[in-house]
Amino acid sequence: MKAWLPALLRLAVLVLLVVFITSPNWFEPLLKPLTENGAPAIYNQGSLLTLTLQHLRIVLIATVAATIVAVALAILVTRPAGAEFLPLSRSLVNIGQTFPPVAVLALAVPAVGFGEKPTLIALFLYGLLPIFENALTALTTLPGNVMEAARGAGMTGWQRLMKVELPLSAPVILGGIRLSVVISLATATIGSTVAAKTLGEVIIAGLISSNLAFVLQGGLIVAALAVLIYDGLSAIERFAARRMGQGAE
Amino acid sequence: MTLRFDKLGVVIAAIVAYAAFLAPFATFRANRIVPGQARPILEALPPTLGMLLLAIVIAGGIVALLKTPLTLRLAASVIALTALAILVGTAGGFLTPAGNTFARVAPASGFWLLIFAFTLLLADVLTRLNLSPSARVGALVVAVLAIAALLISGSWDSLSILKEYASRADSFWAEGSKHITLALGSLAAAVMVGLPLGILCHRVEPLRAGVLNVLNIIQTVPSIALFGLLIAPLGWVAVHVPGAAAIGIRGIGTAPAFVALFLYSLLPVVANTVVGLAGVPRAANDAARGMGMTDRQRLFDVEFPLAFPVILTGIRIVLVQNIGLATIAALIGGGGFGVFVFQGVGQTAMDLVLLGALPTVALAFTAAIILDAVIEMTASKRRVETA
Numbered sequence: 207m208k209a210w211l212p213a214l215l216r217l218a219v220l221v222l223l224v225v226f227i228t229s230p231n232w233f234e235p236l237l238k239p240l241t242e243n244g245a246p247a248i249y250n251q252g253s254l255l256t257l258t259l260q261h262l263r264i265v266l267i268a269t270v271a272a273t274i275v276a277v278a279l280a281i282l283v284t285r286p287a288g289a290e291f292l293p294l295s296r297s298l299v300n301i302g303q304t305f306p307p308v309a310v311l312a313l314a315v316p317a318v319g320f321g322e323k324p325t326l327i328a329l330f331l332y333g334l335l336p337i338f339e340n341a342l343t344a345l346t347t348l349p350g351n352v353m354e355a356a357r358g359a360g361m362t363g364w365q366r367l368m369k370v371e372l373p374l375s376a377p378v379i380l381g382g383i384r385l386s387v388v389i390s391l392a393t394a395t396i397g398s399t400v401a402a403k404t405l406g407e408v409i410i411a412g413l414i415s416s417n418l419a420f421v422l423q424g425g426l427i428v429a430a431l432a433v434l435i436y437d438g439l440s441a442i443e444r445f446a447a448r449r450m451g452q453g454a455e
Numbered sequence: 456m457t458l459r460f461d462k463l464g465v466v467i468a469a470i471v472a473y474a475a476f477l478a479p480f481a482t483f484r485a486n487r488i489v490p491g492q493a494r495p496i497l498e499a500l501p502p503t504l505g506m507l508l509l510a511i512v513i514a515g516g517i518v519a520l521l522k523t524p525l526t527l528r529l530a531a532s533v534i535a536l537t538a539l540a541i542l543v544g545t546a547g548g549f550l551t552p553a554g555n556t557f558a559r560v561a562p563a564s565g566f567w568l569l570i571f572a573f574t575l576l577l578a579d580v581l582t583r584l585n586l587s588p589s590a591r592v593g594a595l596v597v598a599v600l601a602i603a604a605l606l607i608s609g610s611w612d613s614l615s616i617l618k619e620y621a622s623r624a625d626s627f628w629a630e631g632s633k634h635i636t637l638a639l640g641s642l643a644a645a646v647m648v649g650l651p652l653g654i655l656c657h658r659v660e661p662l663r664a665g666v667l668n669v670l671n672i673i674q675t676v677p678s679i680a681l682f683g684l685l686i687a688p689l690g691w692v693a694v695h696v697p698g699a700a701a702i703g704i705r706g707i708g709t710a711p712a713f714v715a716l717f718l719y720s721l722l723p724v725v726a727n728t729v730v731g732l733a734g735v736p737r738a739a740n741d742a743a744r745g746m747g748m749t750d751r752q753r754l755f756d757v758e759f760p761l762a763f764p765v766i767l768t769g770i771r772i773v774l775v776q777n778i779g780l781a782t783i784a785a786l787i788g789g790g791g792f793g794v795f796v797f798q799g800v801g802q803t804a805m806d807l808v809l810l811g812a813l814p815t816v817a818l819a820f821t822a823a824i825i826l827d828a829v830i831e832m833t834a835s836k837r838r839v840e841t842a
Contacts (some may be wrong), residue, residue, distance in 0.1 A: 240687070278657045293582045294575070300827075301578065304819040306779030309812035312796050316805045393679030396783065399800055409683045413787060416707075418687055425683035429676040436675045 213321045216437060223430045227254050230423070237419040249408045258427065264322065264397065265390045268329030274384055277336045287432065299339050302343040307332050307393040310415035315400055325397030325404070332393060333386040340382025344375030346378045377447040384439040405431075463579055464519040470572040471516035475509060478565030481546045485616065486557040487804055493563060499546040511538045512569055519576050525583060526750035532577040540605060547613030561806055574663055588828035595824050615806040616813070619795075627795075631814060633709070634791035637784055638777040638818075641713055645720030645773060650766070652721070653728025654754065657829040663729065670722035678715065678780050682787045685711040712789030716780060720773040727769025731762030764834040771826035782811065 214301050226233060230248045237247040250256075282288040283295050308319055314324035347370060348426045398406030412420025479493030480500075497505040515535035518527055547560040586594065611617050620627055656663040673681070689711050693700045735758050743757045785793030795811030800806075 214503050289460075294463060294579045297578050297582045298575075300823065303819070304775055304779075304816060304823050306782050306812075306815055306819065308779070308782045308793065308796055309815060312800050312808040313799065313805075313811060315803075315808070388675055392679075395677045399786070399797060406679055409679050410786070412683070413707075418690070421683040421686055425680040428680040429684065432675045432677055432680075433672055 216434065219430055220434055223427065223434070226423075227258050227427065230254050233423075237423060240418040240422060242416075245415065245417050245419075249411065249420055250421065251411060252403070252407070254405075254408070254423075254427065257403060257405050257407060258431070260316055261394055261428075261431075262396050264325055264329065264402065264404060265387060266377075268390055268394075269324055269383065270388035271388050272330050272386060273337055275330075276337035276381060276382075277341050279334075280338055280345055282347040284342070285363070295338075296342070299335050299342075302331075302335050305332075307389065309395055311393065311396060311400060320401040321395075322402045323401040324400050325394060327389045328397070329369035329393050333390050336385035336389065337379065339383040340385075341375065341379045345371060348374055374450060377443055377450060380439070380446055381431060381442040384436060384443065387439060388436055391428070391435065395428055459521060459522040461522050463575070464521065467572045467576050468516040468520040470575075471512055471519070472570055474565040474568035474572065475512050475516075479563040479570055480565045481543070481550060482561050482563045483550050484559045484615075486560070487559050487806065488802065489617075491559075491561070491563075494546075494550065496565070500542060500549055501545075502633070504542060506543060508538055508542050511535055512573075514716050515573060515576070519572075519835055525580055527582045529584075532573045535573045535603070536570065536577065539566065539573070540601075541610060544610035544612075544614060546606070547611065547615075559618065559806065560613060561615040562706065574833060588831040591824060592828045593643070595821065616809050619806045619810045623795075627810070630790050630792055630794050632811050633789075634778075634793075634815070635818070637709065637712055637716060637781045637789065637791055640769065641716035641720055642773050642777055644713075644717045645724050646770065648717075649721050649724030653725040653766075653835050654732065656725060656729050657732040667722075667726060667729070670725060673718050674722045678719070678783045679717065679786060682711050682783065682789075683713045685714050686787065689714065708788045709784070709790060711787055712781070712784035712791075716777050716784075719780065720777060723769040723772040723776075724766070727765050727772075728762065731765030732758055734765060735761045764780060764830055765831045767826065767833060771823065771830060774826060775823045778815060778822060780816055 234247045243246050279295070283291045307328060311324060311328040314327040318324055318327065352370060352374070353366070356366045361369065390440030392416070394404045395406035395409070398404050398410055405424055409421050409428070412418065412422075412424060462813040475496060478495075480492045480496040482491030483494060484491040496509055499505070500508060512535055515531040518531035523531075543562050543566055546562075550560045551558050556835060581591075581594070605611055606617075612621070652666065656666050676684070686707060690707075738755055740753065743753045748756065781789075781791045782793030782796055784791050785797050792815045796808050796815075799807030799809075799810075799811065
C-alpha cells in the first residue's frame, strides 16, 4: 500500500533535478537569500546542464572501461591457467583500496597533465577495485552442483563461462558496478580541482568566493544524481537477481 | 635440469627490465617547478653504486622469473627494496650540485616501477607464506622502523619531498595530527552512536529498514557535496545557538568535515552491528535464555562477544575510508594532509602532493593491516571458544 510512496518521491526528485539543471534561473529567488553583496545566486561560469552531462560522461567512460578490464581480469584469475595469480590479486585489491581517491587523482597529474585525463585515470583505477572484488567473489562461490551439472552436460570451458558462470554472477557483478559508479561520481566531483569540467566546479567556485548559493546548488545536484543513479542501478540488480532466480527453477 | 618460469615472475621481470634499462631512475630540476631532466640509474649514482644497484635488481628479477623457493624470493625482494630505498637517497646527494639549495632531485618512474615490481614480489611471497596475524603485524613494525631509521638518519634529506617537508615541518605535524583527529574522532563518535543504534535496529525490527536506508542514502552523497551541504546548517547553528561558535562549530573548517565523516561512518558501523547480531546462533541465545540470563546479560555476555568480529570489520572499513576522505576536508578549510595535496596541485609542485599523499596512504595501509590482524585474532579466538 505504501509501496508507491518511495517511487513517487524518486520521481519528484528526478523531475526537480531535471528542471533545476535545464532552467536554474527559476530558482533564483530561493537561493538569493544565501548570497551576500549582490553575488550571483545561480552559477554563471558555465551551464549547469553541460557540466552535468560532462560529469556523467566521464563517469560513464571510466565505468565501462573499468568493468571490461575488471571482469576480464577476474575471469582470467579464476581459470586454471591464471590460478597462480588468484591469492596475489586478492591482496592487491586489499592494498589498492587503502589508496585515497584524491591521492590517485593528484598523482595522475604529473603523468598526463591537467584536465579530464587525470580524472579519467583515477576514476578508472579506483573503479576497478569494487568490480574486480565482486566479480571474484561471484566467480569463486558459484554453487558446486551447478558447475558439476554443466560439466556433466558436456559443456566446454567457454560455454560454461558464457552460459553458466557469467549469468549466475551477473547480480553480484552489477553490485560491484553500482559501488564503482557511486565512488566515481564522488571522485569526478573532486576532479574539478585538477581542471576537469565537472559539477565539482560549482561547489569549489562557491567555496572560493564563499558563495553559499553555489555550494548548495552544486552539492544538491551531485547528491541527487548520486542517489538517483544508485537507486536505478539497485533496481536493475534486483531485476537481474530475480531473473536468475526464475531461470534456476 | 630444466628451468621453469613463474607466471607472475614473467610480469615482474618485464617490469624490472623496463624500469632498470629504459625508464629514468631520478629527475633533476634546477628549481622546484621547472620540468626535470631524466637520469638513468648509471648516471644518477656513482659508477660502482650504480653497477651494484643494477646487479641487485637484475638478480632480483631473475629470482622472480624462475621457480625459486619462497625464502629466496623473500630475500631477493627485501634486499632489492632496501637497496633501492638507500640508494635513491644517495642519488639525491650525488645529483645535487654542492651548495645549491634550489635544485631538486626526485625519484622518477623507473624507481617507482622497481619499487612496485619488488613490492609485488614481496606481497606474493607474504600471501603464499600465509603468515599468522601477529607475524604480519611484526613485519609491519619492521618496515615502519626501517623507514623511520632512513628518515631520521637523514639519508633521504637531499630528495625533493623531504626538502618540501623541511620548509614546512611544523605545519606538517600540525596538519597530520588534525588529519588523525578527524579520522579517529569521527570514528569514535560513530561507534558511540552507531553501536546502540545497531542494537536498537536489531531488537526493533520496524526501525531497521528505515534507518539503514537513510544511512545508505547519506553514504551515496559524494564527500564534497556533503561537506558543502553541511556548511549552511552548521553556519546557522554557529550564529543562532549560543555557545556553539565558542566550541568551534562553524560553517567552514573542521566542524562540517567532522560531521560529514561521522555521518559516512555510521552506515558501516550500524549495518555490521545488525548483521553481526543477526548472525548469533539461535542455539546460543536459547541456551542463554534457558540459563535465566536477563536481556542485558545476554547482550553483553553472549550476543556482543559473538558479533564482535563482524562489528570490528565495519570499524576497519570506516577507519580506512575516513583516513582517505579526511584529505578532502582541506577543501573546506578542515585541515589534514589534504592541505599539501591541494596546495601541490595548485602550484603544480608534485613533491608537495606526495608530501600529503604518501603519509595518508601509509596511515590507511597501517590501519588496514593492524585491524585485519585484530579481526582475524578475535575471529579465531571465537572459533576456539565455541569449538
